[in-house]
Amino acid sequence: MSSPPRTLKIGLVGFGNFAQFLAKTMLKHGHTLTATSRTDYSDLCLQLGILFFRIPVSFLEANNDVIVFCTSILSLSDVIKAMPLNVLKKPTLFVDVLSVNQHPRDLLLQELPEDSDVLCTHPMFGPESGKNGWKDLAFVFDRVRIQNEALCSSFLQIFAGEGCRMVEMSCEEHDELAAQSQFLAHTIGRILAETRTESTSINTRGFETLLHLKENTLRDSFDLYKGLFMHNKFAARELEKLEVALQKVKQKLLEGTNEEPNIGLANH
Amino acid sequence: MSSPPRTLKIGLVGFGNFAQFLAKTMLKHGHTLTATSRTDYSDLCLQLGILFFRIPVSFLEANNDVIVFCTSILSLSDVIKAMPLNVLKKPTLFVDVLSVNQHPRDLLLQELPEDSDVLCTHPMFGPESGKNGWKDLAFVFDRVRIQNEALCSSFLQIFAGEGCRMVEMSCEEHDELAAQSQFLAHTIGRILAETRTESTSINTRGFETLLHLKENTLRDSFDLYKGLFMHNKFAARELEKLEVALQKVKQKLLEGTNEEPNIGLANH
Ligand SMILES: NC(=O)c1ccc[n+]([C@@H]2O[C@H](COP(=O)([O-])OP(=O)(O)OC[C@H]3O[C@@H](n4cnc5c(N)ncnc54)[C@H](OP(=O)(O)O)[C@@H]3O)[C@@H](O)[C@H]2O)c1
Numbered sequence: 216m217s218s219p220p221r222t223l224k225i226g227l228v229g230f231g232n233f234a235q236f237l238a239k240t241m242l243k244h245g246h247t248l249t250a251t252s253r254t255d256y257s258d259l260c261l262q263l264g265i266l267f268f269r270i271p272v273s274f275l276e277a278n279n280d281v282i283v284f285c286t287s288i289l290s291l292s293d294v295i296k297a298m299p300l301n302v303l304k305k306p307t308l309f310v311d312v313l314s315v316n317q318h319p320r321d322l323l324l325q326e327l328p329e330d331s332d333v334l335c336t337h338p339m340f341g342p343e344s345g346k347n348g349w350k351d352l353a354f355v356f357d358r359v360r361i362q363n364e365a366l367c368s369s370f371l372q373i374f375a376g377e378g379c380r381m382v383e384m385s386c387e388e389h390d391e392l393a394a395q396s397q398f399l400a401h402t403i404g405r406i407l408a409e410t411r412t413e414s415t416s417i418n419t420r421g422f423e424t425l426l427h428l429k430e431n432t433l434r435d436s437f438d439l440y441k442g443l444f445m446h447n448k449f450a451a452r453e454l455e456k457l458e459v460a461l462q463k464v465k466q467k468l469l470e471g472t473n474e475e476p477n478i479g480l481a482n483h
Numbered sequence: 484m485s486s487p488p489r490t491l492k493i494g495l496v497g498f499g500n501f502a503q504f505l506a507k508t509m510l511k512h513g514h515t516l517t518a519t520s521r522t523d524y525s526d527l528c529l530q531l532g533i534l535f536f537r538i539p540v541s542f543l544e545a546n547n548d549v550i551v552f553c554t555s556i557l558s559l560s561d562v563i564k565a566m567p568l569n570v571l572k573k574p575t576l577f578v579d580v581l582s583v584n585q586h587p588r589d590l591l592l593q594e595l596p597e598d599s600d601v602l603c604t605h606p607m608f609g610p611e612s613g614k615n616g617w618k619d620l621a622f623v624f625d626r627v628r629i630q631n632e633a634l635c636s637s638f639l640q641i642f643a644g645e646g647c648r649m650v651e652m653s654c655e656e657h658d659e660l661a662a663q664s665q666f667l668a669h670t671i672g673r674i675l676a677e678t679r680t681e682s683t684s685i686n687t688r689g690f691e692t693l694l695h696l697k698e699n700t701l702r703d704s705f706d707l708y709k710g711l712f713m714h715n716k717f718a719a720r721e722l723e724k725l726e727v728a729l730q731k732v733k734q735k736l737l738e739g740t741n742e743e744p745n746i747g748l749a750n751h
């Protein structure tokens with residue numbers, strides 16, 4: 216096996232919000248980047264020193280060591296299936312950074328050539344929470360199919376080198392924990408947006424944390440949130456738990472009193 | 484009208500969690516405290532330099548300038564009605580610190596002698612959020628019936644002097660804003676407790692703020708939360724908005740897709 220390459224040729228598929236955020240740090244580490252996306256990012260890429268390919272074939276022929284899927288969760292399947300993977304010139308490490316893990320794992324194993332490596336990851340931070348560096352922020356990964364260990368380590372070093380807390384776990388375990396934590400937080404943020412929750416002149420500290428949560432949730436696309444739900448098999452259960460919990464809280468508020476609350480519940 | 488007394492004789496009715504927290508700062512300001520409560524706090528009061536009366540009559544005869552109701556929202560009515568207010572020796576400033584305002588306002592105006600003053604307040608902080616001082620934390624108040632301005636100012640100075648943001652508003656306005664903010668935050672905290680939300684090994688920042696919210700909410704008694712609901716006429720509407728919002732979010736997650744999410748919703 217070849218010794219670990221110092222600088223990698225990394226291709227990014229999907230050059231939206233999160234890919235742009237990741238690219239800055241990858242460039243800082245001295246890696247050479249190429250990108251392709253639905254939207255034309257030629258100008259932005261030119262500024263950043265990234266080669267942008269409008270056509271997937273040209274992107275795939277660019278001889279990348281690593282190809283990172285940074286598309287929305289919902290579009291990954293279509294994006295992969297539209298790629299003429301037979302033009303690849305060498306065994307490549309395929310990585311995804313989607314906020315769910317089992318779904319890309321299944322897709323990548325199904326669609327990619329057998330000689331390619333597969334690393335499923337989820338950096339548990341984004342442009343907002345990671346704006347002051349990535350130190351101590353969790354980077355979750357699963358070495359799904361790795362033959363070239365050196366290459367995989369070089370790629371992981373981008374995150375380890377930034378001080379991320381490197382958490383290796385199965386895609387399934389990730390999805391279960393992420394549904395209980397991240398999906399739940401996004402759901403509360405979306406609910407608060409739906410109730411049009413706004414700052415008042417008498418915010419408590421607790422309420423202020425909810426306002427921040429709402430604002431941060433809305434920075435992410437609805438596609439991202441929907442992807443968390445549609446492609447994480449544990450998410451629907453968490454949503455249901457939330458519904459049940461709300462009903463239980465309501466019941467506890469009403470139980471044991473014959474009085475109606477001050478206002479009749481029907482009174483509005 | 485007499486000049487503002489420098490040090491006040493303040494009597495606390497209800498010497499639970501929040502009264503003990505307030506008492507420390509009142510003592511620091513040099514005021515003389517007495518207390519009465521359902522539970523016997525004689526020993527604790529002795530340590531703190533507070534005179535504790537088991538019997539309401541003796542408490543009322545102690546010639547306080549100010550009497551502060553610090554009981555639970557749910558018990559205020561019974562507590563006031565059980566007090567032999569006719570033994571009061573002089574016009575007194577009655578204050579409440581309940582987390583709702585209209586309910587104590589109505590009760591105090593109804594039950595207290597007409598020559599007594601009434602100040603409804605809500606310090607929008609507690610032992611947790613106020614543990615490092617009260618600077619910039621909101622203190623909401625309504626001078627419901629004040630004849631002795633000097634006495635009222637001296638009392639308010641406890642909070643102003645600590646750097647609280649002094650917010651004067653009607654009891655009704657307070658209740659409306661507090662339902663939209665504090666009650667909502669408590670409700671989310673209670674819901675999270677009900678879903679048994681716990682820390683995972685891969686918490687996002689957003690999720691961590693929810694864990695803190697849950698923990699802080701559970702530090703307050705369920706009586707307090709129930710009081711926020713039962714005696715704030717705007718609270719039921721907020722609870723209903725939350726239910727509707729959850730359904731809307733769910734609907735948006737499911738709409739426009741013929742696919743079921745990855746897991747069948749019935750699948751658990
Ligand atoms: N934002 C975060 O904090 C964060 C953190 C960790 C992981 N992630 C993951 O990173 C990925 C990207 O996230 P994001 O925040 O940039 O927003 P996103 O809305 O999840 O994804 C946007 C990206 O998906 C592409 N895309 C969307 N629909 C497409 C379609 N129908 N066909 C082809 N491409 C399509 C967009 O391409 P164009 O730009 O070319 O339109 C863009 O590159 C997601 O999988 C997300 O779960 C995000």
Ligand SMILES: NC(=O)c1ccc[n+]([C@@H]2O[C@H](COP(=O)([O-])OP(=O)(O)OC[C@H]3O[C@@H](n4cnc5c(N)ncnc54)[C@H](OP(=O)(O)O)[C@@H]3O)[C@@H](O)[C@H]2O)c1
Nearest residue numbers: 497498499500501520521522554555556558581582609704
């Ligand atoms: N905790 C906070 O952060 C905070 C902040 C602002 C305002 N407040 C308000 O301050 C008041 C006190 O709050 P808290 O945190 O101490 O907890 P709480 O559970 O709301 O009230 C506890 C107090 O109520 C008394 N009490 C409860 N049931 C009673 C009954 N049936 N008969 C007589 N007394 C009864 C307790 O007396 P014993 O101790 O003698 O049993 C204790 O003094 C509440 O009105 C609350 O809304 C609290």
